[in-house]
Amino acid sequence: MxxxxxxxxxxxxxxxxxxxxxxxxxxxxxxxxxxxxxxSYRLREGLMEHIDAITTYPDREYTSLRKCIAEYTGTDYRNILVGNGSTELISLVIQLKHPKKALIVGPTYSEYEHELSLEGGRSHYFRLKESDDFQLNIDELKQALDRDIDLLVLCNPNNPTSSQIDRQSMRIILDTCKEKGIFVMVDETYVEFSEKADQITSIPLTNYYNNIIILRGISKFFAAPGLRLGYAICGNHQLLQEIDSKKNPWTINSLAAVAGEIMFQDKxxxxxxxxxxxxxxxxxxxxxxxxxxxxxxxxxxxxxxxxxxxxxxxxxxxxxxxxxxxxxxxxxxxxxxxxxxxxxxxxxxxxxxxxxxxxxxxxxxx
Structure with missing residues (x-):
């Protein structure tokens, strides 16, 4: 480490x-x-109108919120799981997959390594090179993906390098990982800021690959870290159900759920x-x-x-x-x-x- x-x-x-x-x-x-x-402008103006939401428990399935997220991201709401910030979801994915050896593309966010260490897994880094302007070398990554690795962690765009991986390159990575039995966790916290977000996000790939999960939150783009709302997108419904079964119920409070619905619709x-x-x-x-x-x-x-x-x-x-x-x-x-x-x-x-x-x-x- x-x-x-x-x-x-x-x-x-x-x-x-x-x-x-x-x-x-x-x-x-x-x-x-x-x-x-x-x-969000609409959140600032309208949240108080929904203050009575705290008098009731949230919908256990958060169906309305998930449908708003689905419309915002262009996916099926059944592919979405919400959590108490993306950090909770990172932790839950790692707990469930329980990787013995993970490969992290870095330098990057330290929480991945921290959560892996809590589960007793070994973290190894695939180093982004300064000489390449910290752009990922796909061929070299493919060579580093041996069969001992069971989890690949990517942040896209990456923090702190602000470099990004296009969808075609991500498809190549997923194909290689599929062949070698490696699951891929992609943190898209910053993708909405990208000038080509619709070409960079891996969300469309979740319709074709069952070895990828995408994590996002509202802390950065929607400037609401205090609400602690994150979401995962995955086409593997069995995996989503397993993750959901490990969560405590109602990890998102009623106001955060309502706020999320308002923000995702504030065009x-x-x-x-x-x-x-x-x-x-x-x-x-x-x-x-x-x-x-x-x-x-x-x-x-x-x-x-x-x-x-x-x-x-x-x-x-x-x-x-x-x-x-x-x-x-x-x-x-x-x-x-x-x-x-x-x-x-x-x-x-x-x-x-x-x-x-x-x-x-x-x-x-x-």
Whole structure:
């Protein structure tokens, strides 16, 4: 298992407040990767109309919510299972599959390795190469998929690299895994931010493959991490039933279920989010192109990974310069295979993005 150092997560605002003496209310977090528009317009306007929902138990099957998710994602509602955030579903999948040896494509989100360790499984990493701009080499991955592996874990688009895998490549991966008896768990937390989300999502593949499950949530795109609503999409109904049987009943409260239905139908909010992230992603890349002291990797999520090329500047230097201005970025030295020359930040509103870029470029251009 790869050793991880202490770091600040996007939700660690209280810790930041204590160490740097900055009120958490005054911190703009570029580390949490959350939609800068805030919660859905329709949710903000209409949730109070449904407050009486807390007086009754939720539908045990969450049928109405699942149908809303199905319409939003373009699948059959019977292919959907909801859970208390995608983290619960990651845990349940790993508990059920109980893999002895898992291959994780990384650097990536640490929770996969953590959950695997709780089940006593061994985690191995397939390393994304900096020389390939952290794009997945399909041929090399196929060679690494030996028959001892029983679970492959992919994040698409990947955190923190913001690289992505197209559907045709995913089909090749699934074919190889099917041949070798390997189950595939795909975390699509950030796919809705992709400029080609409909070509990247693996949801259509669940109609043809029974060895894949896709996990999503509302924490990032819908800016609602506190509601703890996640969902899985899988064409293997027997597997979904087995996962559901391990869940506690009513893990999603009534208000979260109602809120989910409202958010997934807020087309104006969804379109505004996609337009904002797309335009800011393109604009920020153009600005970074002017700085010879960094290299960035083509971003497809709502965040960007940046490598510092100057010997005398570290990721912590940039973190501290930014946080003293109330701007929190991610020092990526804690991710597997990355060192103290990498930072990650998400795309916020234009004025906030400009404030952060001013700080970073001032430090890098000294």
């Amino acid at each position: 790869i050793e991880h150092k202490e770091h600040f997560h996007g939700s660690d605002l209280e810790k930041i407040e204590a160490i740097y003496g900055i009120k958490k209310e005054d911190i703009t977090s570029f580390s949490a990767n959350v939609n800068p528009l805030g919660i 104006e909010y969804i379109e505004d989010t996609k337009n904002l992230i797309s335009s800011e992603r393109e604009r920020i890349c153009r600005i970074l192109d002017t700085c010879p002291s960094i290299k960035y990797y083509p971003p497809h999520g709502n965040f960007i990974l940046v490598r510092i090329l100057r010997d005398d500047v570290t990721s912590m230097d940039l973190f501290e310069a930014a946080i003293r201005k109330g701007l929190m970025i991610r020092d990526c030295s804690t991710f597997p295979f990355l060192d103290n020359k990498y930072i990650r930040f998400c795309f916020m509103n234009p004025s906030d993005n400009d404030a952060l870029l001013d700080v970073l470029l001032e430090q890098l251009n000294k």
